[in-house]
Amino acid sequence: MSKGLEIRLASRPKGWPTQENFDVVEVEQPQPGDGELLVRNVWMSVDPAMRGRMNAGRSYVPPFEVGKALQGGAVGEVVAANAEGFQPGDFVLHYFGWRDYATFDAKHAVKVDPQVAPLSAYLYVLGMPGMTAYVGLADIAEQKEGDVVFVSGAAGAVGSLAGQIAKLRGASRVIGSAGSAEKVRYLVDELGFDAAFNYHDGPVIEQLKAAAPDGIDVYFDNVGGEHLEAAIEVLNDFGRVAECGMISQYNNAEPKPGPNNLFKIVSKRLKLQGFIVIDHGQRKDQFFAEVGGWLRDGKISYRETVVEGLRNAPEAFLGMMRGENTGKMLVKIANAG
Numbered sequence: 001m002s003k004g005l006e007i008r009l010a011s012r013p014k015g016w017p018t019q020e021n022f023d024v025v026e027v028e029q030p031q032p033g034d035g036e037l038l039v040r041n042v043w044m045s046v047d048p049a050m051r052g053r054m055n056a057g058r059s060y061v062p063p064f065e066v067g068k069a070l071q072g073g074a075v076g077e078v079v080a081a082n083a084e085g086f087q088p089g090d091f092v093l094h095y096f097g098w099r100d101y102a103t104f105d106a107k108h109a110v111k112v113d114p115q116v117a118p119l120s121a122y123l124y125v126l127g128m129p130g131m132t133a134y135v136g137l138a139d140i141a142e143q144k145e146g147d148v149v150f151v152s153g154a155a156g157a158v159g160s161l162a163g164q165i166a167k168l169r170g171a172s173r174v175i176g177s178a179g180s181a182e183k184v185r186y187l188v189d190e191l192g193f194d195a196a197f198n199y200h201d202g203p204v205i206e207q208l209k210a211a212a213p214d215g216i217d218v219y220f221d222n223v224g225g226e227h228l229e230a231a232i233e234v235l236n237d238f239g240r241v242a243e244c245g246m247i248s249q250y251n252n253a254e255p256k257p258g259p260n261n262l263f264k265i266v267s268k269r270l271k272l273q274g275f276i277v278i279d280h281g282q283r284k285d286q287f288f289a290e291v292g293g294w295l296r297d298g299k300i301s302y303r304e305t306v307v308e309g310l311r312n313a314p315e316a317f318l319g320m321m322r323g324e325n326t327g328k329m330l331v332k333i334a335n336a337g
Contacts, residue, residue: 002029002038002079004100005310006069013054016251017321021054022314029101032082037092037106039076044097044310044331045123046317047072047157048222048247060276070098073128075112075119077336086111091336093122100310100333117295119336124157124328125295125302131287132277133162133220136242137169139283140275141218143240145170148212150231152176153222154196155183157328158244162220163193164300165291171218175211177204177227179323186326190301205230215239223248229259235270243274251321303327 003026010023032038050072053064064070074097078090083106086092092109096102112122124130136158137143149166153159154176163174176187176196187196197207208216208230217239219231224246231241249256265272294300305325307316313331320329 002040002101003027004029006099007310007313008069009054009064009066011066012056013051013251017051017054017318019314019318024311027099030103032080032103035083035106036103037078037083037086037109038080039092039094039096039102039104039109040079041074041076041097041100041102041310041333042091042336043075043120043123044313044333045073045127046313046320046329046331047128048245048321050317051251051321060278069096071095072097073123074098074102074333075122076102081106091119093127097331098310098313114336116292120304120306120328120330120332121295121302123330124304125161125300126288126292128277129157129328130161130291131280131284132158132244133165134287134291135277135280135283136220136244136275137162137165137218139280140242140273141220141240143169143171143218146172147217148173148175148214148236149218149220150175150177150208150212150216150234151220151222152199152227152231153245153247154178154187154193155326156222156323157325159220159222160187160191160302160327161300162244163187164191165294166218166220167192168294168299173212175208175216177207177223183326186303190303192301199227203230205233208234218242220244221246225249225256225259229261232259232261232264232268232270235264235268237268239268239270241270241272243272247321305329307331309333 008023149171151163155178173194176193184196187193195211215236219241222245225248
């Protein structure tokens, strides 16, 4: 048996999570049964959606269980395989992160090739964040060539890709919001956004109007709240909103009132649609072909914020919720090979 650490949900947060909501426990990892794999995790992801799973109650995925290991995207190396099509030394993408070792049914594993892209990229550009950005723009917002696109939380994992994909799909202008001057520079200078602003510098609506004098056609929402209200105000008639997330609301102990200009959804004939990327698995091949091609051709730039060591995964998660990452927040658990 392999011994390793796993990180469990110690208690459900009330408002902002803290270190006290996590437990680090040493466990023995069983050998794989029939149809199973034993995987040594190398990289794991922390994502805003994990905050919702810390709450009790019905949602699109079951909540995390108190006293049990958390779950999330991870890439690891197969140590032992008792399933057809896999062998030790293979690298796989799966959803049993937050632990050194994972034993699980091989149907939950997808082989990845470190020769095609770095292993960490399968948790970012070629993983769930990349596909979320792609589906949100192409399918939900129905982005067309010539559209003006606004992305909130644009220096984060999904937002930083959404802005670049929007440009590659023919947007005439891409605008981003972020939480620091350094992130604003990153959006414009490295990622090719046409304009960006720091939402701490003043009312979002004033800054968005200045950046989009002719209005916006598409809003990719990662933030909600004041950003959504501003976008509704600045959207042109028949504008579309892809509701990916509302991180400004996740840690509210009590619900906050929504935008006060919702009637403009009617008067402007706007379309707002929430989406969850797991509903769009049929787009995976198209996503890999298109975004993988852009990545291979050097048309997509990305940054990773890496925290070393599984024990530090809770702090990586909390840092991501505070907006301390540029691009994707990742935890490096071990070296590959």
